[in-house]
Amino acid sequence: MRTQIRNARRLVVKVGSALVTNNGEGLDISALADWARQIAALRAEGREIVLVSSGAIAAGMQRLGWATRPQEMHQLQAAAAVGQMGLAQAYESVFSQNGLHTAQILLTHEDLADRTRYLNARSTLITLLELGVVPIINENDTVVTDEIKFGDNDTLGALVANLIDAEGLIILTDQKGLYTADPRQDPNATLISADRAENTALEAMAGGAGTGISKGGMITKVRAAQRAARSGAHTCIASGRESNPLLRVAAGEDIGTLLYASSTPLAARKQWLADHLQLAGSLTLDAGAIEALHSGKSLLPIGITAAEGDFPRGSVVACRDAHGKEIARGLVNYAANDTRRILRHSSAEIEAILGFVEEPELIHRDNLVVLG
DSSP states (O other): OOHHHHTOSEEEEEEOHHHHTTTTTSOOHHHHHHHHHHHHHHHHTTOEEEEEEOOHHHHHHHHHTOSSOOOSHHHHHHHHHHHHHHHHHHHHHHHHTTTOOEEEEEEOHHHHHSHHHHHHHHHHHHHHHHTTOEEEEEEOTTTOOTTTOOSSHHHHHHHHHHHTTOSEEEEEESSSSOBSSOTTTOTTOOBOOEEETTOTHHHHHHOSOOOSSOSOOHHHHHHHHHHHHTTTOEEEEEETTSSSHHHHHHTTOOOSEEEEOOSOOOOHHHHHHHTOSSOSEEEEEOHHHHHHHHTTOOBOGGGEEEEESOOOTTOEEEEEOTTSOEEEEEEOSSOHHHHHHHTTSOGGGHHHHHSSOSOSSSBOGGGEEEOO
């Protein structure tokens, strides 16, 4: 019996485009109705559920008569605008039949990258849950650009799980779970029942991208589980075509793949830092600075060998080793040009070089999260 998600009181459920639109044929109302029935049953058990749903672009494509997913951003945004209307209407209808109200929330990365908007989104979602409403979240595809889009709703599901301190993330897909290799190509591939979300070997097993309708694939689901694990959330990847998948996963039944969190959850502010998908710049650290970060110390300018980007003070920047691997990220106390002037210098020299001192640290340890 899987206790990790069985004991979860707050769950995020993510459903993919292939399921929502029956592989691109149009909104699958019977599937939506079935999920609404199961979520209503979970609500009756006292659980709080947030639904992250793909499908707006795919639904819009069907309404517009497009057989293949367009590449141009403006066409994708147009399809999303058309499809989102039908998607919201369909969800409202099937949930109302089960005595539940829904709320539509469209998010972009900028909503979660800005600390104030992040906290506002969190407050709104928690209030809706307290009111017994089922929030239905999608990326705001009508306004996103390459610079701000989440990129896939698996990632969005993990970010929402972190945002609301959910204990579990259930990702419904058109596969039975994660296999040791692609079962469509390797007949010897076997289903992984459970593993640590932090196991980096899982990414190699996950393979490539998804179908022409869906944006992600198994690799995005594994990475979403790794991201969700940072706040202590356990992830189950299961087939949405199974009978009662949400109820069975929530009951602790051994279906799909459970990727459980095994590390200590990050503090809320550091979780927010870790969840940034776009960074304003990067700093290259020497070996001494890297050792200091792993010892829980702040980042000082003397340990920086280079600064890339044109970032203002207070930006979230990556901290990389000499090979470019990101080992940490944090809120930088000096703008890019000032950072370049004081790198390789001691904190005592900052005022003489710049004519002022904001802070003795380039990044204070309270505003820094170590990733690896």
